[in-house]
Amino acid sequence: MKKINIGLIGLGNVGSGVLKILNERKALLAEKIGLEINIKKICDIDPSAKKKIKLNKNLFSRKIKDIIDDPAIDIVVELIGGIHPAKEYIIQALEKGKSIVTANKALLAQEGRHLFALARDRGKSIYFEASVGAGIPIIKILREGLIVNKFSGIFGIVNGTSNYVLSQMSEQNRTFKEALAQARKKGFAEKDSTLDIEGIDSAHKLILLTYLASGKFVGMQDIFIEGISHISLADINYAKEMGLEIKLLAIAKKEASELEVRVHPTLIPSNHLLSSVSGIFNAIYVSSDLAGNMLFYGPGAGQLCAASAVVSDLVDLTADIKAGMFRPTLNISIDKSVKKLRKIDDIESRYYIRFMAKDQPGVLARIAGVLAKFGISIASVTQKERKRAQFVPIVMIVHDAKEKNLSEALRIVDKLNIISGKSVAIRIEEI
Amino acid sequence: MKKINIGLIGLGNVGSGVLKILNERKALLAEKIGLEINIKKICDIDPSAKKKIKLNKNLFSRKIKDIIDDPAIDIVVELIGGIHPAKEYIIQALEKGKSIVTANKALLAQEGRHLFALARDRGKSIYFEASVGAGIPIIKILREGLIVNKFSGIFGIVNGTSNYVLSQMSEQNRTFKEALAQARKKGFAEKDSTLDIEGIDSAHKLILLTYLASGKFVGMQDIFIEGISHISLADINYAKEMGLEIKLLAIAKKEASELEVRVHPTLIPSNHLLSSVSGIFNAIYVSSDLAGNMLFYGPGAGQLCAASAVVSDLVDLTADIKAGMFRPTLNISIDKSVKKLRKIDDIESRYYIRFMAKDQPGVLARIAGVLAKFGISIASVTQKERKRAQFVPIVMIVHDAKEKNLSEALRIVDKLNIISGKSVAIRIEEI
Numbered sequence: 100m101k102k103i104n105i106g107l108i109g110l111g112n113v114g115s116g117v118l119k120i121l122n123e124r125k126a127l128l129a130e131k132i133g134l135e136i137n138i139k140k141i142c143d144i145d146p147s148a149k150k151k152i153k154l155n156k157n158l159f160s161r162k163i164k165d166i167i168d169d170p171a172i173d174i175v176v177e178l179i180g181g182i183h184p185a186k187e188y189i190i191q192a193l194e195k196g197k198s199i200v201t202a203n204k205a206l207l208a209q210e211g212r213h214l215f216a217l218a219r220d221r222g223k224s225i226y227f228e229a230s231v232g233a234g235i236p237i238i239k240i241l242r243e244g245l246i247v248n249k250f251s252g253i254f255g256i257v258n259g260t261s262n263y264v265l266s267q268m269s270e271q272n273r274t275f276k277e278a279l280a281q282a283r284k285k286g287f288a289e290k291d292s293t294l295d296i297e298g299i300d301s302a303h304k305l306i307l308l309t310y311l312a313s314g315k316f317v318g319m320q321d322i323f324i325e326g327i328s329h330i331s332l333a334d335i336n337y338a339k340e341m342g343l344e345i346k347l348l349a350i351a352k353k354e355a356s357e358l359e360v361r362v363h364p365t366l367i368p369s370n371h372l373l374s375s376v377s378g379i380f381n382a383i384y385v386s387s388d389l390a391g392n393m394l395f396y397g398p399g400a401g402q403l404c405a406a407s408a409v410v411s412d413l414v415d416l417t418a419d420i421k422a423g424m425f426r427p428t429l430n431i432s433i434d435k436s437v438k439k440l441r442k443i444d445d446i447e448s449r450y451y452i453r454f455m456a457k458d459q460p461g462v463l464a465r466i467a468g469v470l471a472k473f474g475i476s477i478a479s480v481t482q483k484e485r486k487r488a489q490f491v492p493i494v495m496i497v498h499d500a501k502e503k504n505l506s507e508a509l510r511i512v513d514k515l516n517i518i519s520g521k522s523v524a525i526r527i528e529e530i
Numbered sequence: 531m532k533k534i535n536i537g538l539i540g541l542g543n544v545g546s547g548v549l550k551i552l553n554e555r556k557a558l559l560a561e562k563i564g565l566e567i568n569i570k571k572i573c574d575i576d577p578s579a580k581k582k583i584k585l586n587k588n589l590f591s592r593k594i595k596d597i598i599d600d601p602a603i604d605i606v607v608e609l610i611g612g613i614h615p616a617k618e619y620i621i622q623a624l625e626k627g628k629s630i631v632t633a634n635k636a637l638l639a640q641e642g643r644h645l646f647a648l649a650r651d652r653g654k655s656i657y658f659e660a661s662v663g664a665g666i667p668i669i670k671i672l673r674e675g676l677i678v679n680k681f682s683g684i685f686g687i688v689n690g691t692s693n694y695v696l697s698q699m700s701e702q703n704r705t706f707k708e709a710l711a712q713a714r715k716k717g718f719a720e721k722d723s724t725l726d727i728e729g730i731d732s733a734h735k736l737i738l739l740t741y742l743a744s745g746k747f748v749g750m751q752d753i754f755i756e757g758i759s760h761i762s763l764a765d766i767n768y769a770k771e772m773g774l775e776i777k778l779l780a781i782a783k784k785e786a787s788e789l790e791v792r793v794h795p796t797l798i799p800s801n802h803l804l805s806s807v808s809g810i811f812n813a814i815y816v817s818s819d820l821a822g823n824m825l826f827y828g829p830g831a832g833q834l835c836a837a838s839a840v841v842s843d844l845v846d847l848t849a850d851i852k853a854g855m856f857r858p859t860l861n862i863s864i865d866k867s868v869k870k871l872r873k874i875d876d877i878e879s880r881y882y883i884r885f886m887a888k889d890q891p892g893v894l895a896r897i898a899g900v901l902a903k904f905g906i907s908i909a910s911v912t913q914k915e916r917k918r919a920q921f922v923p924i925v926m927i928v929h930d931a932k933e934k935n936l937s938e939a940l941r942i943v944d945k946l947n948i949i950s951g952k953s954v955a956i957r958i959e960e961i
Contacts, residue, residue, distance in 0.1 A: 120820065124678050130863045131677060228675075234821025236675025243674075244659075244667025246562060247555050247841045372806050372827065382825075389551065389838035390665025393828035394813075396803065397821060407820035410678045422853030432561045 104139040106166030109179035116406030202229035208303035226412035234404035235397040248387035250312040259379035259399030260295035297326030305349035314433030323443035325363035344374035357441040444503040449527040535570040537597030540610035547837030633660035639734035657843035665835035666828040679818035681743040690810035690830030691726035728757030736780035745864030754874035756794035775805035788872040875934040880958040904935040
C-alpha cells in the first residue's frame with residue numbers, strides 16, 4: 100500500500116487528537132482510501148509534549164527542520180496557531196514542495212492571499228477544513244458540494260464562546276458578566292476571551308467563508324466588527340418579547356453589485372433555525388442560487404471535532420498526491436458581479452432601538468421628530484415601564500434605514516434633555 | 531482544455547436543469563475545474579423533449595445506443611427514474627466502461643448492491659448526490675467530510691411532501707386530507723402520492739444513508755415502514771401540548787451491536803432543531819463519534835437543487851477521470867461492530883398513546899393494570915375531555931418499553947369494553 104508521509108507541527112489539543120485518530124483508525128482509513136497516512140515526525144517546542152506520544156517516541160523532535168528538510172515528508176500539518184512562526188513554517192514547507200493542512204484561521208485571514216498564491220505557484224495545496232466550524236465540513240460543502248452555485252448570503256454563528264454567552268443570557272437570564280464567568284467555568288472561554296467576545300475570531304472565519312463564496316479575499320480592515328460585551332440582558336429580553344433572538348452573526352451578503360462583510364450582534368426571528376443554535380454550537384446559513392437556502396450545524400469546538408476535519412483534509416490531500424493532482428486554488432472562482440465592498444455606513448437594515456427617556460408627555464413626539472428628519476419610520480414602539488418624570492426604557496423597531504442616517508439621528512436624540520445615556524441600536528437581519 | 535463528454539438520459543425536470551446549468555455556467559466551471567464538461571448527446575423517448583434544447587438540436591436522440599455505444603462518452607447521467615429501463619441502461623453503460631451519475635434513489639435502493647459491485651468490477655464509479663436531500667451535499671458530507679467518523683445515528687426528514695403535509699397539519703391546524711389537498715394544489719404532492727406519504731421514498735433514501743454510514747446495504751424488507759396517512763390532527767395537537775412535534779423520520783440507529791432501520795411518524799421535542807424543519811425542507815441529523823451531532827438542512831426538492839447536486843457529481847467524476855482515479859466504492863467501509871439488524875418488535879422506545887375510553891371511574895386503573903402486566907410504566911396521563919359515560923380521549927406517555935410488549939398490551943386494552951376503537955401509539959425519539 101502506498102504510504103504518504105506527514106509531519107505534524109504542534110502537539111497541543113487538536114494535534115493530539117489528530118495523532119490519536121490516525122493511530123486508532125489506521126485500518127479504517129487504509130480500507131477506505133487504499134493508502135497509508137504515516138506520521139513520520141512530530142514537532143513541538145515543548146519537550147514534555149513527547150509524553151503524549153504512546154507508540155513511537157522517536158517520532159518526536161523539537162527541531163522544525165526535521166520536518167521541513169525531510170524530502171520524504173509530503174504533507175505538513177500545522178497546528179500551532181498564531182501568526183509567527185506558523186507563517187514561516189508554512190512558507191518554508193511550501194517552498195520545499197510540501198502541501199499544507201492547517202486549522203489556523205487567524206493566519207489564513209491575515210496572510211491567506213499571499214500563502215494561497217505561493218501554494219499555487221509551487222503547485223501545492225493548502226487545505227483548511229478545521230479553520231471554520233470545527234468538524235462541520237463547511238469548506239468542502241462550499242467549494243465542492245455547492246461548486247456550481249452563486250451565493251447571495253452567508254450568515255454564520257462561527258464562534259462557540261460568544262454563542263454560549265448569548266445563549267446563557269437569553270436562556271438562563273444571566274447578565275453578560277455572569278454568562279462569561281459561566282463560560283470560563285465550563286472551559287468554553289479562555290482567560291482572555293477578547294478575540295471571541297469582540298468578534299475578531301468570527302471575522303477571521305468570515306474572511307475565509309467570503310473567499311470561498313465569492314473569490315474575494317477581504318482584509319480585516321474591510322470588515323465591520325462589533326462584539327457582544329455591550330449587550331444587556333434587558334435588551335435581549337425586550338427583543339424576545341418582540342419575537343427576536345440575538346446572535347453574533349458573521350455576515351457576507353450581496354446587495355446588487357456590492358458585498359457587505361460584517362460581524363455584529365444581530366436580531367433574527369425567534370423561529371428562524373439560527374435562533375435555535377444554542378451553546379457552543381456553530382451553524383452556517385447559506386443562500387445559494389441553485390441549491391437554495393441551507394443550514395449546516397454542529398459543535399463549534401472540541402479536540403476531536405477539529406481533528407476529524409484535519410484528517411478529512413489529509414485524506415483529500417493524499418488522494419490528490421496519489422493521483423498527481425493539485426488543487427491549490429481550491430476550485431475558487433471570482434464572482435465578477437461583485438464590484439465593490441459596501442461600507443457599514445451605507446448598509447440598510449431594520450433596527451431595534453432602546454432609549455432611556457423621561458416618562459412625560461411629548462417625549463415620543465420629540466424622538467419621532469428627529470427620526471423623521473432622517474427619513475426613518477417607526478414600525479412599533481413600546482414604553483416598558485411607568486415612572487412619572489424618571490427615565491424609563493422606550494423600545495422601538497424601525498423600518499429599513501441607512502446606517503449612516505440612523506447613527507446621525509441617534510447622535511441628535513441622545514443630546515435631548517429628555518434622554519439619559521447613549522441609546523442602544525441593534526441591527527435586525529431578514530434572513 | 532481537456533474535454534469530458536457526457537451523455538444525458540432523460541430530459542425531464544432535473545435533466546433540463548442540468549442542461550441549463552451546464553450551458554449557463556460553462557465558463558465558471560471551466561475556470562474552477564480546468565476541464566470542459568461537454569454534453570455530447572441527450573436521449574429521451576419523448577420526441578417533444580427536443581424542444582427544450584436551445585443551442586444545438588443535433589444533441590438530441592431518441593435512441594439510447596447513441597449514448598451507450600459512443601466510445602467518446604465518458605459519463606452517463608441517468609435521470610429517467612424508476613427501475614426499468616434505468617437499470618439496464620446503467621448496466622450497459624458500466625459494461626461499456628462509462629461512469630454513472632444518477633438521482634435514482636428507488637433504483638439504487640433496490641439494485642444498488644448489484645450496481646455498485648458491477649461498477650467496482652469494471653473500475654468505474656456511480657455518483658448519486660442528488661438521490662438524497664436534493665441539493666444538500668449529504669452524500670459528500672458522509673463519505674468525505676466525515677470520512678474518519680463512526681456513526682451512531684442518522685435521523686432524516688428526507689421526504690419533502692410528507693414534511694409539508696405534517697407542517698400544514700401542525701402549523702395550520704389542517705386535517706391530513708386538507709393538508710394533502712393543499713400540497714397537491716401547491717405542486718408539492720403528485721396525484722398518486724403513496725410513495726411519499728407512506729414512507730416508501732424515505733425508506734429508499736434511508737437505504738442509501740445507512741449504506742454510507744455503516745457500509746451495510748439493507749433491503750426494503752429489512753426496514754420497518756409506517757406512513758403518515760393515519761395521523762390525526764387531534765394527536766398532533768395533544769402531543770404539541772406536551773412539548774412534542776411530529777415528523778416522518780428515516781432512522782438508522784446503532785444500539786450496542788445492533789442496527790435499527792425504520793421509517794415512521796415520530797414525536798421529538800419541539801425545541802429540537804429537526805422540529806423547526808418546516809414545509810418541503812429536508813434535514814439530516816447525524817450523530818458521529820468524533821465530529822459530534824450535526825444537522826444538514828436545505829430544500830428537499832426542486833429542479834435546480836437536484837441539478838446542482840448532479841453537476842457537483844459531474845465535477846468530481848471529471849476530476850477522477852482526469853486523474854485516472856476511480857472510486858467505485860465511494861470510500862465506504864463496513865462498520866464491523868454492527869452484528870445484526872434489530873427487528874421493530876425488539877426496539878425500545880417511549881410512546882405517546884391515545885385511548886378512546888369511557889369517562890367513568892376505574893377506567894384508568896384497568897388500562898394501567900394491563901400495561902403493568904407487560905412491564906410498561908406510565909410517565910404521564912391526561913384525560914382530554916369530560917363527557918360522563920361517553921368515550922373521551924385519554925393521552926399517555928409511557929417510559930421506555932419494548933415495542934412487542936406495547937403492541938401486545940394495546941391489543942388487550944383495545945378489547946376492553948371501556949375502550950372504543952383502536953388505540954393510537956406514536957414512538958417518541960430521544961435525539
